[in-house]
Amino acid sequence: MPTNWLDDSEQTAWRNFITTLPDLSAAFEADLAPHGITMGDYEVLVFLSEAPDQRMRMCDLAAALRLSPSGLTRRLDGMVKAGWVERSACSSDRRVMYAHLTSTGLAKMDAAAPDHVDSVRRHFLTPLGDDGVQQLSALFTLIRAHLHKLQSA
Amino acid sequence: MPTNWLDDSEQTAWRNFITTLPDLSAAFEADLAPHGITMGDYEVLVFLSEAPDQRMRMCDLAAALRLSPSGLTRRLDGMVKAGWVERSACSSDRRVMYAHLTSTGLAKMDAAAPDHVDSVRRHFLTPLGDDGVQQLSALFTLIRAHLHKLQSA
DNA sequence: CATGAATAGTTGTGGTCACAACTGAATCTA
DNA sequence: TAGATTCAGTTGTGACCACAACTATTCATG
Numbered sequence: 001m002p003t004n005w006l007d008d009s010e011q012t013a014w015r016n017f018i019t020t021l022p023d024l025s026a027a028f029e030a031d032l033a034p035h036g037i038t039m040g041d042y043e044v045l046v047f048l049s050e051a052p053d054q055r056m057r058m059c060d061l062a063a064a065l066r067l068s069p070s071g072l073t074r075r076l077d078g079m080v081k082a083g084w085v086e087r088s089a090c091s092s093d094r095r096v097m098y099a100h101l102t103s104t105g106l107a108k109m110d111a112a113a114p115d116h117v118d119s120v121r122r123h124f125l126t127p128l129g130d131d132g133v134q135q136l137s138a139l140f141t142l143i144r145a146h147l148h149k150l151q152s153a
Numbered sequence: 154m155p156t157n158w159l160d161d162s163e164q165t166a167w168r169n170f171i172t173t174l175p176d177l178s179a180a181f182e183a184d185l186a187p188h189g190i191t192m193g194d195y196e197v198l199v200f201l202s203e204a205p206d207q208r209m210r211m212c213d214l215a216a217a218l219r220l221s222p223s224g225l226t227r228r229l230d231g232m233v234k235a236g237w238v239e240r241s242a243c244s245s246d247r248r249v250m251y252a253h254l255t256s257t258g259l260a261k262m263d264a265a266a267p268d269h270v271d272s273v274r275r276h277f278l279t280p281l282g283d284d285g286v287q288q289l290s291a292l293f294t295l296i297r298a299h300l301h302k303l304q305s306a
Numbered sequence: 307c308a309t310g311a312a313t314a315g316t317t318g319t320g321g322t323c324a325c326a327a328c329t330g331a332a333t334c335t336a
Numbered sequence: 337t338a339g340a341t342t343c344a345g346t347t348g349t350g351a352c353c354a355c356a357a358c359t360a361t362t363c364a365t366g
Contacts, residue, residue, distance in 0.1 A: 319356085
């Protein structure tokens with residue numbers, strides 16, 4: 001069977017997609033840079049701030065961030081040094097370490113959050129429009145569902 | 154003025170988007186891994202194979218790949234060592250170096266391309282459906298246009 | 307022309323991340 | 337309960353990439 005190549009409209013859709021992503025990512029990073037944090041840092045702060053007691057087990061946080069265990073260890077090293085996060089032991093399971101948001105870290109997030117939300121609006125939500133946002137959400141739900149289905153197979 | 158926070162549907166749309174991207178990227182990488190190349194390598198091969206004489210100036214290639222000059226230098230180092238690409242001087246401007254696709258590199262791309270196209274179909278085009286592909290293409294065109302507009306301002 | 311600015315590319319350095327190997331702790335099993 | 341297995345996290349190592357600094361070449365301006 002010959003390869004089922006992409007037709008022109010599929011081609012442009014695909015290239016539109018992958019070429020836009022790096023630029024979009026760069027825009028978000030640039031808007032957070034004045035706060036001295038990266039998107040990666042910001043996502044850690046968000047997850048921890050939403051978690052009970054502002055803390056998460058390393059493995060759960062790594063899964064939430066789609067980061068490898070070692071990747072999270074190293075990222076947290078930097079955030080601990082910056083004073084935004086502390087490590088704390090778990091009394092019931094001595095294997096686990098909690099990543100715990102400090103008041104400094106919370107303040108950092110509170111300072112950065114408005115700018116980041118603004119950034120998401122400017123570069124993502126506003127250009128898409130309300131209908132576009134709903135469409136995009138639905139489309140990515142389809143992709144996500146498909147990825148999960150393949151993964152479990 | 155208080156911050157204009159995201160409402161629930163905006164929130165889910167945004168998270169849907171950013172959490173799916175790493176998984177999608179990982180799926181494409183995994184499908185190319187058996188060929189011993191990464192998405193980055195593959196994109197180099199694609200651009201060079203489509204270029205006149207199968208060669209491009211380093212700076213043009215870097216721009217096409219949205220890579221820094223040094224990033225392209227290092228990526229090409231690996232591909233030259235693998236024998237897929239050669240560097241060649243330009244006779245009319247001695248500053249420029251061409252990245253030139255070798256026959257080995259072309260063969261590598263021809264071998265990988267069907268699997269990659271298949272991968273794009275499976276993880277991206279098929280889940281979206283024909284209508285979804287057109288919608289997504291249009292939505293990313295909006296985002297791209299907006300980014301470009303802001304950049305020139 | 308002559309010189310200063312712009313351009314093309316590489317190298318030094320440092321940040322981020324994954325994989326493999328490892329420690330220590332909990333759990334399962336016989 | 338002894339021993340094997342699984343699990344949580346860190347460390348060693350190497351890949352990839354960006355920024356800054358540098359060389360070499362070309363262009364632009366007087």
